[in-house]
Amino acid sequence: MTNSQRGTVTQPLLALPGDLDPQRLPQHVAVIMDGNGRWARQRHLPRVVGHQQGVETLKELLRCCRDWGIAHLTCYAFSTENWGRPGLEVEFLLTLFERVLRQELQDLMREQVRIEFVGQLHALPQGLQTQISEAVALTRHHQRVWLTVATNYGGRQEIVRACQALAQQVQKGELTPEEIDETRFAQQLYTSSSPDPDLLIRTSGEMRLSNFLLWQIAYAELYVTETLWPDFDRGSFHQALIAFQQRHRRFGRL
Ligand code: IPE
Numbered sequence: 001m002t003n004s005q006r007g008t009v010t011q012p013l014l015a016l017p018g019d020l021d022p023q024r025l026p027q028h029v030a031v032i033m034d035g036n037g038r039w040a041r042q043r044h045l046p047r048v049v050g051h052q053q054g055v056e057t058l059k060e061l062l063r064c065c066r067d068w069g070i071a072h073l074t075c076y077a078f079s080t081e082n083w084g085r086p087g088l089e090v091e092f093l094l095t096l097f098e099r100v101l102r103q104e105l106q107d108l109m110r111e112q113v114r115i116e117f118v119g120q121l122h123a124l125p126q127g128l129q130t131q132i133s134e135a136v137a138l139t140r141h142h143q144r145v146w147l148t149v150a151t152n153y154g155g156r157q158e159i160v161r162a163c164q165a166l167a168q169q170v171q172k173g174e175l176t177p178e179e180i181d182e183t184r185f186a187q188q189l190y191t192s193s194s195p196d197p198d199l200l201i202r203t204s205g206e207m208r209l210s211n212f213l214l215w216q217i218a219y220a221e222l223y224v225t226e227t228l229w230p231d232f233d234r235g236s237f238h239q240a241l242i243a244f245q246q247r248h249r250r251f252g253r254l
């Protein structure tokens, strides 16, 4: 066996913890990365330090997905409601995203990660938009893990946008209202090319969706942990996957 065969075939399954069933892993994990501010406050540090630490957590989670053969990871980085935070925090976050994207691009390339962004990207600072376009273009052929970053994303906005697109098609006579079904609707969402999440993780204990992937998580298994996002490590993800594998997904059937 050559080294490259070893890398692509054997490595992911070897790394999977023995108590997880490789046949029943989620194909797509979505995560609401919450609790950065509380993590910092507990340490008497500025909130932004929590955000910086949160980036390290995301990098490790992405490595886990790569190692364990989970193909899709979608993370909530900035909601349409997060503009309501103090200006300095918003500015810090958007600058952090740009810097991290620049610094991590080589690693994303090396690790065969495809990165994608969903949300109202045109409203983001120009520098960040440029960095996003470059990262998306350079990684679009990668197949190992697909990382989707929800930035200036709101589930309701996404649904309204899909309605507008369909209404325009009807107006042009390309579609009749009766032809609109779930498949056609989902095709108008940002996420049209990825499967729906199987598992939604929210850290820091809040039992709410905060406008994340409202359509797509109709049948996702929900996992809420008290662990704050910067503390969510490989062991925490392992626990979430064990919980997922203990669920009985019925999809309305018996
Ligand atoms: C999540 O952590 C990060 C973003 C929303 C960008 P928070 O900043 O919401 O942290 P808490 O909830 O205040 O602890």
Ligand code: IPE
Pocket: 032, 033, 034, 035, 076, 077, 078, 079, 082, 206, 208, 210
């Ligand atoms: C959700 O967290 C948004 C992100 C993680 C980006 P928030 O901290 O903004 O959610 P709420 O305000 O507690 O609902």
Ligand code: MG
Pocket: 034, 035, 036
């Ligand atoms: Mg929060």
